[in-house]
Amino acid sequence: MTVTERVRPGVDAGRLMEHITALAAIGATPDGGVTRLAFSPEDVEGRAYVARLMAEAGLAVRVDPAGNLIGTRPGIDPGAATLVLGSHIDTVVNGGAYDGAYGVLAAIEVARTLAERGVRLACGLAVVAFCDEEGGHGTMGMLGAHGFAGALPPGIAKVLDERGVPVGDLLAAVGGDAERLPEAAWAPGDIAAYLELHVEQGDVLERRGVPIGVVESIAGRVNVSVTVEGVAGHAGTTSMDHRSDALVAAARVVLAVRAIAAEEGVVLRATTGTCSVGPGMWNVIPGRVRLGVEFRDVSADRLDAALARLAGAAGEIAAADGVTVTVEPGARTTPVACDPRLRDLVAGAARERGLDCHHLPSGAGHDAQIVARVAPIGMIFVPSEGGISHAPGEHTAPHHLVWGADVLLSAVLRFDEAPVARG
Known part of the structure; x- marks a missing residue:
């Protein structure tokens, strides 16, 4: 048969x-x-x-x-x-x-x-x-x-x-x-x-x-915690040219994450899925932001390359915006x-x-x-x-x-x- x-x-x-x-x-x-x-x-x-x-x-x-x-x-x-x-x-x-x-x-x-x-x-x-x-x-x-x-x-x-x-x-x-x-x-x-x-x-x-x-x-995928540390301050009294706004810098990180996949093609997918802003008040300049980032690709080497690219972008953003940006890789699936x-x-x-x-x-x-x-x-x-x-x-x-x-x-x-x- x-x-x-x-x-x-x-x-x-x-x-x-x-x-x-x-x-x-x-x-x-x-x-x-x-x-x-x-x-x-x-x-x-x-x-x-x-x-x-x-x-x-x-x-x-x-x-x-x-x-x-x-x-x-x-x-x-x-x-x-x-x-x-x-x-x-x-x-x-x-x-x-x-x-x-x-x-x-x-x-x-x-x-x-x-x-x-x-x-x-x-x-x-x-x-x-x-x-x-x-x-x-x-x-x-x-x-x-x-x-x-x-x-x-x-x-x-x-x-x-x-x-x-x-x-x-x-x-x-x-x-x-x-x-x-x-x-x-x-x-x-x-x-x-x-x-x-x-x-x-x-x-x-x-x-x-x-x-x-x-x-x-x-x-495979790798999760990354990104912490941006700026300086919290009064939203009405701190001039625009004297701010270390963590959320503005974090926004640049979000765009950099997207670019790692969308424009640069380092990995297949790059996503910022979570964002926590502190102190989280309308009249206070954000002093700390935590982002949850994820990269996905069928190549472990490309995942490593994405992590390296994010670390490089974080350093550039930190220097330009007067903040500190910490990138911490977390759980990973091969x-x-x-x-x-x-x-x-x-x-x-x-x-x-x-x-x-x-x-x-x-x-x-x-x-x-x-x-x-x-x-x-x-x-x-x-x-x-x-x-x-x-x-x-x-x-x-x-x-x-x-x-x-x-x-x-x-x-x-x-x-x-x-x-x-x-x-």
Whole structure:
């Protein structure tokens, strides 16, 4: 039987859309968004719904110590490594219905389609809903994926979220076990590959009119705290030529950050996302400003170059404006390349379905980049209308969602016929 014969007609489109709609109703907000923060009652309810779907797909369901919801089915070859599919179901506050959740539900639909058609893979199959991808209530984010990859920092169970709740207590609320976190880790040889289907969260595919994205790499990022120290003073009595206005200097820093990506092209993305002004009064010249800056790129070297460029710009601004500017790099995520053989496999799966594809990087972070520490990874994108994500307006056309699931199904079968050995 050929691959095409095994794959057609594809997933059950109506069932997939029904499940996406049902999960979106859990945590639905009045303006059409979804708030399903990790560890919240809505998250617990959503996880229960997804666990039921996993069981209906013939998967054996469990929760690992890191809070990951996992459904598995053994393969024909008991010694074969496991092909893992998945994403996450938690959201940001007032986020969208598709980010993460689509990848989990499509993976379950693929598993169910295989079971209903009596197709048993040679390799084992696992579908994972990773715990706390979004970093709800100020947790580290991608918590479950770090546990899955054996990469959780020491003492994480005692770390408090922004409400003062220990991570260990959060995990217990969803069936995890902080005392057994090392047991959540999969050994490198246990995972044959990881495939994640996701909405693009950008507008590249939509602008190009292409239904399938083959992700080449996932951007890394570095957070930077910038503190500008000037001199606070009376807004009515301090002359304009005798001011050391921290906010004016900070505005120049914001423009410099933008230029590092937009004009200079040092990195793909540069953003100033937070600004705190002190003393924060209308009639007082700002004496201190704190900025939160983020750089993203698929190259670690370019991230380093952006940091160096920001430090240089900070020195120039400080000298010109009579202030001090301190640049402190913070948390950093390493860029990750998708496995080239998995990229080829996904492109072949799209062609098999008669669908055009486009190779592109991911500017957003995903569980896949953490799983890459222990397995080869591949990602499939489908278009996001208007490039909107993490907002109520997040939307992907139903036919694109179904086509993406069909490509994932084809990719799974192609992988099973010619497994990608980790090199």
